[in-house]
Amino acid sequence: MSDIKKIKIGIAGYGNLGKGVESGIKQNSDMELVAVFTRRDPGSIKIKTKNVPVCKYKDMERFIGKIDVMALCGGSATDLAEQTPEIARMFNTVDSFDNHVKIPEFYSLVNEAAFSSKHTSIISVGWDPGMFSIARVHSNCILPDGKDYTFWGPGVSQGHSDAIRRIKGVKNAKQYTIPLESAVYKVRKGDNPDLTTRQKHTRLCYVVAEEGADLIRIEKDIKTMPNYFDKYDTTVIFVSEENFTRDHSEMPHGGFVIRSGTTGENGKHKQIIEYSLKLDSNPEFTSNTLLAYARAAYRLAEDSEYGARTVFDIPPVLLSPFTGAELREKYL
Amino acid sequence: MSDIKKIKIGIAGYGNLGKGVESGIKQNSDMELVAVFTRRDPGSIKIKTKNVPVCKYKDMERFIGKIDVMALCGGSATDLAEQTPEIARMFNTVDSFDNHVKIPEFYSLVNEAAFSSKHTSIISVGWDPGMFSIARVHSNCILPDGKDYTFWGPGVSQGHSDAIRRIKGVKNAKQYTIPLESAVYKVRKGDNPDLTTRQKHTRLCYVVAEEGADLIRIEKDIKTMPNYFDKYDTTVIFVSEENFTRDHSEMPHGGFVIRSGTTGENGKHKQIIEYSLKLDSNPEFTSNTLLAYARAAYRLAEDSEYGARTVFDIPPVLLSPFTGAELREKYL
Numbered sequence: 029m030s031d032i033k034k035i036k037i038g039i040a041g042y043g044n045l046g047k048g049v050e051s052g053i054k055q056n057s058d059m060e061l062v063a064v065f066t067r068r069d070p071g072s073i074k075i076k077t078k079n080v081p082v083c084k085y086k087d088m089e090r091f092i093g094k095i096d097v098m099a100l101c102g103g104s105a106t107d108l109a110e111q112t113p114e115i116a117r118m119f120n121t122v123d124s125f126d127n128h129v130k131i132p133e134f135y136s137l138v139n140e141a142a143f144s145s146k147h148t149s150i151i152s153v154g155w156d157p158g159m160f161s162i163a164r165v166h167s168n169c170i171l172p173d174g175k176d177y178t179f180w181g182p183g184v185s186q187g188h189s190d191a192i193r194r195i196k197g198v199k200n201a202k203q204y205t206i207p208l209e210s211a212v213y214k215v216r217k218g219d220n221p222d223l224t225t226r227q228k229h230t231r232l233c234y235v236v237a238e239e240g241a242d243l244i245r246i247e248k249d250i251k252t253m254p255n256y257f258d259k260y261d262t263t264v265i266f267v268s269e270e271n272f273t274r275d276h277s278e279m280p281h282g283g284f285v286i287r288s289g290t291t292g293e294n295g296k297h298k299q300i301i302e303y304s305l306k307l308d309s310n311p312e313f314t315s316n317t318l319l320a321y322a323r324a325a326y327r328l329a330e331d332s333e334y335g336a337r338t339v340f341d342i343p344p345v346l347l348s349p350f351t352g353a354e355l356r357e358k359y360l
Numbered sequence: 361m362s363d364i365k366k367i368k369i370g371i372a373g374y375g376n377l378g379k380g381v382e383s384g385i386k387q388n389s390d391m392e393l394v395a396v397f398t399r400r401d402p403g404s405i406k407i408k409t410k411n412v413p414v415c416k417y418k419d420m421e422r423f424i425g426k427i428d429v430m431a432l433c434g435g436s437a438t439d440l441a442e443q444t445p446e447i448a449r450m451f452n453t454v455d456s457f458d459n460h461v462k463i464p465e466f467y468s469l470v471n472e473a474a475f476s477s478k479h480t481s482i483i484s485v486g487w488d489p490g491m492f493s494i495a496r497v498h499s500n501c502i503l504p505d506g507k508d509y510t511f512w513g514p515g516v517s518q519g520h521s522d523a524i525r526r527i528k529g530v531k532n533a534k535q536y537t538i539p540l541e542s543a544v545y546k547v548r549k550g551d552n553p554d555l556t557t558r559q560k561h562t563r564l565c566y567v568v569a570e571e572g573a574d575l576i577r578i579e580k581d582i583k584t585m586p587n588y589f590d591k592y593d594t595t596v597i598f599v600s601e602e603n604f605t606r607d608h609s610e611m612p613h614g615g616f617v618i619r620s621g622t623t624g625e626n627g628k629h630k631q632i633i634e635y636s637l638k639l640d641s642n643p644e645f646t647s648n649t650l651l652a653y654a655r656a657a658y659r660l661a662e663d664s665e666y667g668a669r670t671v672f673d674i675p676p677v678l679l680s681p682f683t684g685a686e687l688r689e690k691y692l
Contacts, residue, residue, distance in 0.1 A: 051624050055504040076625070131692050132685065157692045159498065159633075162676055164691045166491065169652040169679040170645070172387040216638070291648055292383050293408070297640035299648075301491075304636070306548070308629035313502070316623055316631075320501040340680075340687050344494055345672040347501040353464065355672050359496045360463050360489045 034060040035326045037319070038091060040115060041101035042066050042073055042082070044279070045124070048315025049099045050077060056319055058349050062095050092118050096329075097322040100124075101315075109134060116142040116149045116336075120325045122318045124154040131157070131338075139336035148329040150337045153321045154314040155305055156180075160285045162339050163303035167287030171299055174289020177215045179228060181205035183281025183310060191256045192233055195249045197241030199269065202276045204232040207283070218288050218298040231262040236272045281310035320347040366392040367658045369651070370423060372447060373433035374398050374405055374414070376611070377456070380647025381431045382409060388651055390681050394427050424450050428661075429654040432456075433647075441466060448474040448481045448668075452657045454650045456486040463489070463670075471668035480661040482669045485653045486646040487637055488512075492617045494671050495635035499619030503631055506621020509547045511560060513537035515613025515642060523588045524565055527581045529573030531601065534608045536564040539615070550620050550630040563594040568604045613642035652679040 037053055039046045042064050053059045054077075063081050066073055070082040083091075088098075098115055100123035102108045108125045115121055116138050125134055131152055142149040152158065156178070164176060185205045192201035211228050214221045221227075233250055237243055247264045251257055267275070284304035291297050307313045321339070324346035328337065345352050350359075369385055371378045374396050385391045386409075395413050398405055402414040415423075420430075430447055432455035434440045440457045447453055448470050457466055463484055474481040484490065488510070496508060517537045524533035543560050546553045553559075565582055569575055579596045583589055599607070616636035623629050639645045653671070656678035660669065677684050682691075 048623065055623070128692065132689055135688055152692055159502075161692045162498075163635075165676045165680055165687060166494075166652075168691070169655075169676075169681075170491075170648045172648075218638075291380065291387070291644035292641055297644055298638075299640060299645050300638040302634075302636045302638075303495075304634045306550075306630075306632040306634075308631060309624055312623035312629055313631050316502045316504075320498075323501075338684075338688055338692055340677040340684060340692070341675050343673050343675045344497040344501075348497055348672075349501075352670075352672060355497060356467055356670055357464055359500070360460065360484055360493045360670055360672070 034058055035323060036060060036062045036094065036096040037322060038063050038065065038088075038095035038098040038119065039101055040065045040085070040088070040098055040111065041107070042075065043101060044311035045315055045318075046099075046101035047076075048309070048312035049101060049318060050075060051312065052316045052319045053077075055316070056323075056349070058323070059319065063091055088115065088118060095119055096326045097122060099315075099318050099322060105130070112149065112151065113137045113141040116147055117145045118147075120147045120329045121149040122153050122322045122325055123149075123151055124158070124314050124318060125152045126154065126157055128157065135336050135338070143335035146332075146334050148325045148334055148337065150321045150325045150339070150342065152338055154317050155307075156283070158314075158317055158339055159305070160283070160303065163285040163301075164287070165340060167285070167289075167301040171287055171289030171291070171301065173291075173295060174287050174299075175220050177223075177286040177288070178283065179207035179212060179286075180283040181207050181229065181281065183283070183307070184279050186279075188231065188233075188256055191253060192235060192250055195246055197238050197246050198235055199238050200236040200272055202234050202272070204234075206230045206232055212284075215286050215288060216300065216302070218300055220288050225259045226261060229260060231257060231260045233262065233264045234272060234276050235264060235266050236269050237266055278308065279310045280308050282306045323347060323349070366390055367655060368392060368394045368426065368428040369654060370394050370420075370427040370430040370451065371396045371433055372417070372420070372430055372443065373439070374400075374407065375433060376643035377647055377650075378431075378433035379408075380641070380644035381433060381650060382407060383644065384648045384651045385409075387648070388655075388681070390655070391651065395423055420447065420450060427451055428658045429454060431647075431650050431654060433650075437462070444481065444483065445469045445473040448479055449477040450479075452479045452661045453481040454485050454654045454657055455481075455483055456490070456646050456650060457484045458486065458489055460489065467668050467670070475667035478664075478666050480657045480666055480669065482653045482657045482671070482674065484670055486649050487639075488615070490646075490649055490671055491637070492615070492635065495617040495633075496619070497672060499617070499621075499633040503619055503621030503623070503633065505623075505627060506619050506631075507552050509555075509618040509620070510615065511539035511544060511618075512615040513539050513561065513613065515615070515639070516611050518611075520563065520565075520588055523585060524567060524582055527578055529570050529578050530567055531570050532568040532604055534566050534604070536566075538562045538564055544616075547618050547620060548632065548634070550632055552620050557591045558593060561592060563589060563592045565594065565596045566599050566604060566608050567596060568601050569598055610640065611642045612640050614638045655679060655681070
């Protein structure tokens with residue numbers, strides 16, 4: 029370990045992601061939790077770390093100089109779109125902003141806020157965007173001639189589960205995205221198939237209906253929902269509330285990024301790179317990734333490297349508690 | 361693409377790796393080959409790129425200022441141990457030095473040579489050391505509580521093939537390293553098994569014997585060879601020279617790095633990260649990796665960032681022909 033002084037972490041937002049950051053800090057001996065910030069009533073929240081205050085968002089200002097990096101754990105991309113630029117004026121930050129299309133605009137806003145106030149903000153950290161993005165860039169640089177494939181799942185899609193819950197007569201729902209084995213097999217073999225949306229993933233929905241609800245109509249509403257379900261083969265299974273709670277309260281996810289390319293004269297050799305994740309807890313994996321990048325944000329700020337960054341700007345050595353020399357000896 | 365000006369590449373050593381770099385350059389439109397250097401008689405070597413000279417090693421000096429990055433393609437770690445520190449005084453370099461134990465010492469030598477002469481040298485680039493090393497560091501940073509597993513193969517081990525060829529009565533040989541399915545299965549499931557050397561890989565050897573050689577003695581010599589084979593379950597198959605040439609002239613390889621860890625309260629969630637490669641040509645994959653890092657070496661040198669670097673010091677953006685803004689838009 030290179031430092032004795034611990035990196036002081038703040039958590040903004042105490043949902044699944046914030047709780048994950050809290051447990052993640054305990055796994056990193058060079059970090060400590062300083063405070064948790066919430067939009068709810070702080071008195072209603074019981075955290076798992078002793079002697080750490082739970083405060084209101086508006087109290088954040090009082091912690092300027094006392095927190096090295098704020099882990100932004102807002103529930104959605106919408107939250108973060110507002111929060112990151114605001115908080116980046118007070119603290120170094122890490123976030124998991126995941127609205128791919130809006131990233132360039134978000135980057136500009138955060139960059140301006142962080143740079144002008146001498147802070148460092150690493151945005152869009154997690155697995156996708158995040159580690160999957162790195163896998164795509166690395167693989168494309170090594171294999172310029174090739175095709176990219178990203179498969180998600182098997183795992184819970186929060187967005188699709190929410191969409192089902194908005195249907196009339198639905199009490200609760202969870203949607204699992206499942207990659208199609210046949211497609212994955214062809215890609216791993218190096219066949220470079222052209223795959224339609226329907227040929228890559230199926231969608232499996234567990235639904236708790238309200239008493240007396242029209243199940244046939246609910247099933248039809250799900251399967252025909254534009255963008256979310258209409259382009260997929262979707263299976264709807266109705267379950268009791270009891271079974272739902274028992275079997276579907278976890279948030280597993282995962283997926284794989286595959287680059288299938290060729291090298292050599294006339295591209296005669298196939299080369300396949302795959303990066304894959306199998307996660308029992310999607311939010312906790314993201315939380316731990318946020319912490320590794322919090323370490324990088326802290327170090328960049330110490331070196332007066334201010335402004336916004338993404339995972340593409342961060343060398344592995346900045347993520348690690350070990351020094352370059354230690355890494356060369358142990359991990360190279 | 362960010363640049364019009366092409367990066368001028370030199371190749372030192374025209375074996376499998378050098379040939380791979382030559383074909384790789386054709387896949388990267390921002391690079392061009394300037395010269396190939398060899399210890400053999402340049403007249404005996406025919407390269408595949410038109411109007412590019414083949415020169416003797418000692419002519420290298422004449423190319424100072426005309427080559428941006430020299431790709432060092434010496435045949436072995438022994439070659440590179442001498443060549444890199446020498447050539448790093450004249451050019452920016454990339455190499456695939458793979459003697460893990462000697463890396464710290466090698467790094468110091470190269471760092472001194474490159475730094476004092478204002479060059480940038482990225483050492484130990486390839487897949488292991490290289491991309492596998494990055495996978496190990498990334499995964500360890502994200503999952504501090506966990507276990508690392510590296511499996512190699514199925515693929516040809518050059519070192520083990522060479523060792524067999526040194527046995528009396530052996531005309532030719534190729535050794536395939538094969539990961540044991542049962543072990544891989546347990547690791548991917550998250551069982552975190554403790555595995556002995558024998559439980560991780562088997563070794564399969566195809567041998568062409570000289571006429572009249574004692575096959576039983578050869579088989580015994582192989583299976584009992586210290587370090588190389590004695591700790592493994594080894595299978596020896598004798599084949600005719602004809603079949604050997606037909607079936608065993610390629611150099612496939614690959615493998616996977618798995619980190620199996622836990623997150624959350626009491627580590628209740630299993631999280632598995634896997635990085636895997638399936639390569640029809642081991643040297644060509646390494647060559648293409650050298651080129652991606654040659655781009656980074658060139659840029660660092662342009663920014664006066666001199667000295668030795670490893671893959672741990674290089675952010676993804678430096679490897680890519682695209683700018684940061686382009687990467688954020690296309691790959692994040």
